[in-house]
Amino acid sequence: xxxPYPILAILGILVVVMTLAAGLIWLERRxxxxxxxxxxxxxxxxxxxLQVLADMIKIFFKEDWIPPFAxxxxxxxxxxxxxxxVLMSFAVLPIAPGIIVSxxxxxxxxxxxxxxxxxxxxxxxxxxxxxxxxxxxxxxxxAQMLSYEVFMGxxxxxVVLLAGSFQLSEIVSAQRRVWFVVPQFAGFILFLIxxxxxxxxxxxxxxxxxxxxxxxxxxxxxxxxxxLFFVGEYLGVILISSLITILFFGxxxxxxxxxxxxxxxxxMFFICFFILLRAALPRPRFDQLMSWGWKVMLPLAxxxxxxxxxxxxxxx
Amino acid sequence: MLSTIRTLWYVFLHMFHKRVTIQYPDEKAYxxxxxxxxxxxxxxxxxxxxxxxxxxxxxxxxxDCIALQATEDENGRRYPExxxxxxxxxxxxxxxxxxxxxxxxxxxxxxxxxxxKRPNLVYEKDDLLINGEGKxxxxxxxxxxxxxxxxxxxxxxxxxxxxxxxxxxxx
Ligand code: SF4
Ligand code: SF4
Numbered sequence: 299x300x301x302p303y304p305i306l307a308i309l310g311i312l313v314v315v316m317t318l319a320a321g322l323i324w325l326e327r328r329x330x331x332x333x334x335x336x337x338x339x340x341x342x343x344x345x346x347x348l349q350v351l352a353d354m355i356k357i358f359f360k361e362d363w364i365p366p367f368a369x370x371x372x373x374x375x376x377x378x379x380x381x382x383x384v385l386m387s388f389a390v391l392p393i394a395p396g397i398i399v400s401x402x403x404x405x406x407x408x409x410x411x412x413x414x415x416x417x418x419x420x421x422x423x424x425x426x427x428x429x430x431x432x433x434x435x436x437x438x439x440x441a442q443m444l445s446y447e448v449f450m451g452x453x454x455x456x457v458v459l460l461a462g463s464f465q466l467s468e469i470v471s472a473q474r475r476v477w478f479v480v481p482q483f484a485g486f487i488l489f490l491i492x493x494x495x496x497x498x499x500x501x502x503x504x505x506x507x508x509x510x511x512x513x514x515x516x517x518x519x520x521x522x523x524x525x526l527f528f529v530g531e532y533l534g535v536i537l538i539s540s541l542i543t544i545l546f547f548g549x550x551x552x553x554x555x556x557x558x559x560x561x562x563x564x565x566m567f568f569i570c571f572f573i574l575l576r577a578a579l580p581r582p583r584f585d586q587l588m589s590w591g592w593k594v595m596l597p598l599a600x601x602x603x604x605x606x607x608x609x610x611x612x613x614x
Numbered sequence: 615m616l617s618t619i620r621t622l623w624y625v626f627l628h629m630f631h632k633r634v635t636i637q638y639p640d641e642k643a644y645x646x647x648x649x650x651x652x653x654x655x656x657x658x659x660x661x662x663x664x665x666x667x668x669x670x671x672x673x674x675x676x677x678d679c680i681a682l683q684a685t686e687d688e689n690g691r692r693y694p695e696x697x698x699x700x701x702x703x704x705x706x707x708x709x710x711x712x713x714x715x716x717x718x719x720x721x722x723x724x725x726x727x728x729x730x731k732r733p734n735l736v737y738e739k740d741d742l743l744i745n746g747e748g749k750x751x752x753x754x755x756x757x758x759x760x761x762x763x764x765x766x767x768x769x770x771x772x773x774x775x776x777x778x779x780x781x782x783x784x785x
Binding site for chain 2 (some may be wrong): 579
């Protein structure tokens with residue numbers, strides 16, 4: 299089911315995803331404003347849409363400064379890792395029938411692996427900056443993302459059990475009769491929470507907690523390197539939203555409208571939900587975050603997997 | 615967990631609330647008449663300068679942004695030769711207005727004083743002096759004070775009796 303013109307698919311997905319990530323900055327600011335009874339950016343162009351462009355021009359012309367005390371090579375590589383890994387993950391996402399770069403038969407594992415590599419970006423950025431706040435941010439990121447990744451994987455195993463495959467397009471096809479959100483509701487909630495933690499967005503933005511750590515792991519970054527972290531975060535949001543859509547909400551499937559529209563609609567819904575989370579929830583304390591992860595989420599994920607396995611076995 | 619969901623819902627409902635932003639340049643915020651903004655120097659009902667160059671405002675000013683020089687006209691009325699306020703330092707505290715014995719210096723509800731060059735924020739007397747009486751119409755310092763000036767001798771001010779001859783013993 300791979301696309302007949304892989305180059306076209308690659309370029310198309312790359313361009314669309316990057317534009318979307320930039321556009322999300324605008325969307326997020328507008329939506330946050332809407333939920334906080336403000337307007338947000340509405341001056342530049344229609345509805346303030348050109349604000350994105352203005353911000354881009356600005357960030358491109360910012361001084362790109364590497365602190366003299368930083369570990370230069372690692373400092374430069376770190377922001378590239380996050381964007382690289384997230385973009386790699388997009389390669390295996392089936393957007394619509396035929397619109398996919400590479401339909402790996404272990405697609406899900408690939409994405410989990412890539413997001414694990416993505417942790418390095420944050421940790422290395424914190425380490426290479428040679429700044430205590432950055433280091434604290436990096437440490438937090440390592441602890442948080444590793445522990446949340448554990449049950450993120452476990453929460454998805456229920457879906458894999460039901461679909462009988464790691465291949466994302468297979469998983470979508472397996473939801474022809476009923477979306478996996480119904481039999482795997484617990485898995486969906488767990489994955490949602492883990493996904494937010496994985497993208498380091500509020501309420502799980504402890505690695506960059508402005509009020510405690512200045513900007514956490516990217517305190518020392520400026521110019522386009524900071525921009526890459528920023529874009530990486532939004533790419534992560536798009537990725538997690540797409541994953542939720544694909545794994546639990548039937549991907550491109552839906553009546554009447556063409557598949558790609560359905561996919562984008564479902565994905566946008568979850569992106570907006572991510573933004574709503576940011577608008578509404580305060581940040582937990584770090585020890586609360588960790589104990590919540592290990593003492594609540596992990597046992598729940600295990601129980602979910604156990605029950606799903608038992609039911610799947612019983613029904614053959 | 616439940617409270618989290620409730621929070622989410624309440625925040626979501628804010629979508630349908632009225633926005634509180636005032637879109638400033640298109641839409642002006644209401645500034646109360648006693649708002650402390652651009653400073654002016656007012657005049658008497660009969661058109662003379664109210665300021666008597668007493669330096670009290672300059673003394674009261676916490677950031678020392680008022681500079682003036684006193685002089686006297688042919689009638690013996692004191693007035694400032696120059697009067698300069700550096701608005702790039704002024705913090706609009708209103709202390710000068712409180713200190714002024716003649717209601718000359720007043721703050722007005724105008725805040726739109728933006729400039730591209732800092733020196734343009736130094737206002738001279740010409741820029742400060744207005745042709746009206748500001749917030750205290752009808753008040754004329756020289757008419758209520760006992761000071762003698764040309765055209766008004768001792769004892770001729772409002773509510774003032776004729777001067778007492780201190781050398782006479784009779785009451
Ligand atoms: S408002 Fe305050 S700071 Fe400004 S001139 Fe008057 S006393 Fe000085
Ligand atoms: S403005 Fe008022 S306080 Fe200041 S010098 Fe003139 S009379 Fe005195």
